[in-house]
Amino acid sequence: MEEFIKQFGIDWRLLVSQAVNFLIVLTVLRMFVYKPVATILRERRRKVEEGIAKSEEADHRLHDVQEMAREKMRETEERAVVLLREVDARAKEREAILLDSSRKKGEVLLQEAGKSIEAERMKARAELDREARTLVRSAVVRVVGMDAEKVDEAMIEKALRGAVAKQA
Amino acid sequence: MHEIFLSAEPLFFIGTYPFTNTLLVSVLAVGLIAMGGYLLQRKYAEVPGTAQGIVEIVYEELVKLMDSVLNNQKKSEQYLPFVATIFIFILVSNWLGILPGVGSLGIEDAHHHFTPLLRSPASDLNFTLALAVITVVAVNIFGITAMGAWRHASRFFNFTSPINFFVGILEFISEIARMISFAFRLFGNVFAGEVLLVVIAFLVPFIAPVPFFFLEIFVGFIQAFVFAMLALVFIAIATVEHGEEH
Numbered sequence: 001m002e003e004f005i006k007q008f009g010i011d012w013r014l015l016v017s018q019a020v021n022f023l024i025v026l027t028v029l030r031m032f033v034y035k036p037v038a039t040i041l042r043e044r045r046r047k048v049e050e051g052i053a054k055s056e057e058a059d060h061r062l063h064d065v066q067e068m069a070r071e072k073m074r075e076t077e078e079r080a081v082v083l084l085r086e087v088d089a090r091a092k093e094r095e096a097i098l099l100d101s102s103r104k105k106g107e108v109l110l111q112e113a114g115k116s117i118e119a120e121r122m123k124a125r126a127e128l129d130r131e132a133r134t135l136v137r138s139a140v141v142r143v144v145g146m147d148a149e150k151v152d153e154a155m156i157e158k159a160l161r162g163a164v165a166k167q168a
Numbered sequence: 169m170h171e172i173f174l175s176a177e178p179l180f181f182i183g184t185y186p187f188t189n190t191l192l193v194s195v196l197a198v199g200l201i202a203m204g205g206y207l208l209q210r211k212y213a214e215v216p217g218t219a220q221g222i223v224e225i226v227y228e229e230l231v232k233l234m235d236s237v238l239n240n241q242k243k244s245e246q247y248l249p250f251v252a253t254i255f256i257f258i259l260v261s262n263w264l265g266i267l268p269g270v271g272s273l274g275i276e277d278a279h280h281h282f283t284p285l286l287r288s289p290a291s292d293l294n295f296t297l298a299l300a301v302i303t304v305v306a307v308n309i310f311g312i313t314a315m316g317a318w319r320h321a322s323r324f325f326n327f328t329s330p331i332n333f334f335v336g337i338l339e340f341i342s343e344i345a346r347m348i349s350f351a352f353r354l355f356g357n358v359f360a361g362e363v364l365l366v367v368i369a370f371l372v373p374f375i376a377p378v379p380f381f382f383l384e385i386f387v388g389f390i391q392a393f394v395f396a397m398l399a400l401v402f403i404a405i406a407t408v409e410h411g412e413e414h
Contacts, residue, residue: 010297011186021198032206032208
């Protein structure tokens with residue numbers, strides 16, 4: 001055994017030295033490599049998992065929001081249709097009312113216009129009558145040679161009636 | 169061709185403590201790894217750069233690999249530092265051992281006795297035995313912390329039946345055999361590689377050693393991987409309840 005140890009140069013102090021070297025390497029690598037790398041990888045894994053979870057949540061929310069938007073759109077369209085129908089009905093009612101009111105106004109205006117025309121006609125007739133009297137008087141005065149003041153009003157009336165009757 | 173010794177050659181003595189060429193390379197490996205770790209740590213960012221990206225990929229792949237053995241991610245992350253450190257330390261030591269100048273640069277004393285300044289740490293049994301002892305001790309500590317001291321001890325001291333008692337003794341012997349196999353597997357491979365390189369370089373100094381250097385790069389990686397994977401398997405055995413095994 002002694003020969004074996006001598007041949008291979010086994011020395012407990014060298015054994016301890018090599019063991020210490022190994023332990024130094026283990027400590028250094030643990031401090032500078034294993035722990036930081038494990039921490040970085042763990043942190044990264046956590047962030048990736050968190051990111052995936054958030055992305056899934058965002059997808060769910062987006063889906064919900066899209067669903068909500070579709071629902072709102074559908075509701076709005078329904079309301080719009082109802083409103084349009086209401087507006088259409090109201091417009092028709094309004095149109096009927098307006099037409100009725102216009103017709104009534106038109107009738108009133110027509111009546112007023114008729115009255116006015118009648119009045120005008122009456123006025124014109126009176127004027128015409130007055131002027132005819134004057135013309136008849138002057139014609140009688142010229143034909144008969146009578147004083148205009150002496151022409152009988154009743155005679156003029158009679159002449160006028162006769163003329164009117166002839167014309168008719 | 170200079171002489172090849174099984175034992176590492178002392179470069180100088182501190183009192184009676186021999187500072188060997190393998191210990192020097194081992195210290196250089198520690199410095200290199202520490203420097204690398206420190207430089208890497210300064211550049212950690214939320215968005216990883218190239219170096220950090222590579223480290224993260226290696227870390228995650230190693231966790232997956234350990235998961236395939238331990239079937240438990242928490243356990244994998246718990247034991248990863250130990251297994252990964254074994255791998256990195258042996259790998260860096262092995263690859264430092266095949267750098268130009270290692271084995272060829274040295275001190276020649278008055279008796280024309282050449283002492284290489286640098287030598288691959290794993291070609292010294294002190295290095296491999298130290299790692300083997302640490303691994304076996306650590307595996308048992310992990311077993312105790314995972315299952316409790318009493319349950320773990322019951323693997324070795326089991327008086328429930330004569331067969332179990334005998335199995336316990338075998339388990340105990342296997343722990344020592346494990347230590348020896350760990351130490352000699354790595355030592356044998358790396359030492360043989362060193363000898364091979366010296367012999368080839370002596371016989372055909374140019375071009376011929378190149379394929380053997382590539383072979384040693386590969387062997388250096390494989391041996392580091394084998395050591396780490398065996399440590400992982402032993403951890404898995406020690407930390408899994410007997411009933412859970414199947």
